[in-house]
Amino acid sequence: MTTICLPPTMASWPLSRQINPYYEPVAEESAEWFRSFAAFSPDAQKAFDRCKFGLLAALSYPTLNREHYRAACDLMNLFFVFDEYTDTVDEVEARRLADISMDALRNPEKPRPAGECLIGEVTRQFWSHAIKNASPTSRRRFEAAWDRFTTSVVDQARDRTNACSGHIRTVEEQFAIRRYTIGAEPCYALAELPIDLPDDVWSNPVIDTLRKDITDIIFLDNDLASYNKEQAADDDLHNIITIAMHEKQLDLDGALSWLAAEHKTRVDRVLETWKQVEKLEFSPDVNTAVAFYIDHLLNWPRANDCWNFESGRYFGRDGLRVQRERVVELLPKRAKS
Known part of the structure; x- marks a missing residue:
């Protein structure tokens, strides 16, 4: 039996797990809302439910009020239905679905x-409810972030076509696109719903550096968690582990060590940048908004890591054991039909 030893990437992260107090009732409300669209077959819907996307929202937004947390739950459902519907299509179809979602937003x-893909109505209902309690800056910033996210998914669809001809992205290219396909930017923007963060503050170089490094941490941990399932399904050409193995001529253990080193570089940098952020001074109202925003940014890596193991998406019912022991059996390649 071949096993994978997952590096303990979040061992030195100073923030502990938090969860929103409205988790159970609001996550179920959102789940019922999403089920009403009948987006999947009954079996696929059960698998979708096991992923616990409301839990991801609860871990990621532990201090949002009930209304804003509901918007976060709805966003997670939208993210993953968009992902499922675009995951295997070509560039033309991905562009069509992206345009539908953006028009609805x-x-x-x-x-x-009539007859449009349900992604349009899911997007419309999510956003029409969310903006009832949204600041103008958060609305504008979310719409721009969602546009970048959906466009990156179209780019990824183009990559799938290119991969059939043997093209694999470089590590640098993968970092560039994964920072958008991971969907972190819209998630950060959603945290702004209750606050008004001026553009010059949002784009402050120190805050921008913090945001980018946190995004890299999230996607490195996500690719680490998803690798086993993806390699078994021959769907790992967009996973940074496979790309590093190809470009750097590494075996799996070497690629895992490389990922751990890249992760640590960013964790160390975030902890230093955090100190710089705390020295920034704005007006009292803006200082309060910045503190709220930074709290949510810094919470994301721990939230994402916990959800990777607590949900059933990557490790089924074995997640907590894998989180504790860091060892998982390498799944065999699926037989091709």
């Missing part, structure tokens, strides 16, 4: 056309 009061 920009026009939340406009009824969706």
